[in-house]
Amino acid sequence: MDIFLPALLIFALRVVGISVHTLGMILTVQGRRLPAIIAGSINALLYVLAIGQVVANLNNLVNVAAYVVGFGVGTWIGMLLESRIALGFAEVHIISIERGKAVAAALREAGFGATQMFGQGREKPVGIVQAIVPRKGVHAVIQITEEVDAKAIVSVSEAKTVQRGYWQPIARR
Numbered sequence: 510m511d512i513f514l515p516a517l518l519i520f521a522l523r524v525v526g527i528s529v530h531t532l533g534m535i536l537t538v539q540g541r542r543l544p545a546i547i548a549g550s551i552n553a554l555l556y557v558l559a560i561g562q563v564v565a566n567l568n569n570l571v572n573v574a575a576y577v578v579g580f581g582v583g584t585w586i587g588m589l590l591e592s593r594i595a596l597g598f599a600e601v602h603i604i605s606i607e608r609g610k611a612v613a614a615a616l617r618e619a620g621f622g623a624t625q626m627f628g629q630g631r632e633k634p635v636g637i638v639q640a641i642v643p644r645k646g647v648h649a650v651i652q653i654t655e656e657v658d659a660k661a662i663v664s665v666s667e668a669k670t671v672q673r674g675y676w677q678p679i680a681r682r
Contacts, residue, residue, distance in 0.1 A: 512571055515562055515572055516569075516571045516575035517575070518562065519559050519562050519563060519572055519575040519576050519579060520575040520578060521579070522556075523555075523559050523576055523580050524579045524582050524583040525555055526551075526552050526555030526556050527552075527579070527580055527583025527584050527587055528584075529548050529551050529552045529555070529587070530548070530552040531583070531588060531590070531591060532548055532587055532591055532594075533548030535591050536596070537549075538667075539596060559579070560576070563576050595643070595644035595645045597643075597644050597667065597668070598641055598643055598644060598667075598668040599641070599643075599644045599647045600639065600641050600665070600668045601639070601640045601641075601647060601650050601665050602637070602639055602663070603637070603638040603639070603654050603662070604637055604661065605654075605657075605660075605661040605662075606630065606635055606636075606658075606660065607636075608657055608661070609627070609635065609637065610625065610636060611657050611658070612638050612653075612654055612657045612658055612661060613636070613638045615653050615654075615656070615657045616638065616640055616650060616653055616654075619649065621640050621642055621646065621649075621650060622640060622641070623638050624638070624639045624640070625637070625638050626638075638654075641668050651663055651665075
């Protein structure tokens with residue numbers, strides 16, 4: 510039992526540390542300085558505590574395994590947390606051959622801001638709809654688009670900086 514308690518501690522430290530690190534990297538990319546600094550500091554503290562336990566006895570393969578597995582599980586949990594929290598905004602681009610106006614109207618009806626433009630595709634005119642939405646709203650925008658035009662081309666990219674605009678409050682599901 511004594512061999513598994515330190516390993517469990519190492520595992521827990523790595524899971525929490527790497528989860529915080531994953532969130533911290535996303536906060537850094539989004540330019541959220543203070544939260545990113547705090548996440549980085551917490552990660553560094555947890556890293557030092559965990560690696561100290563491993564280095565103290567490198568012959569203990571259970572501790573080394575706990576460190577490695579904790580890293581992997583922490584990455585997975587961090588990714589799950591980030592997708593659940595969904596910080597920031599996304600830019601959704603929709604290209605519809607015949608239903609661009611209807612897609613824009615449906616998005617507006619659902620409370621999303623939508624900018625409609627027109628373009629020329631390879632064979633015929635297309636409707637182009639652009640919406641900048643909170644990341645939590647991306648799934649709803651895609652779902653509405655598919656209901657109106659199942660053949661629409663949809664691309665989503667991160668909107669790093671957004672100033673002004675129309676935002677629909679996103680209801681929790």
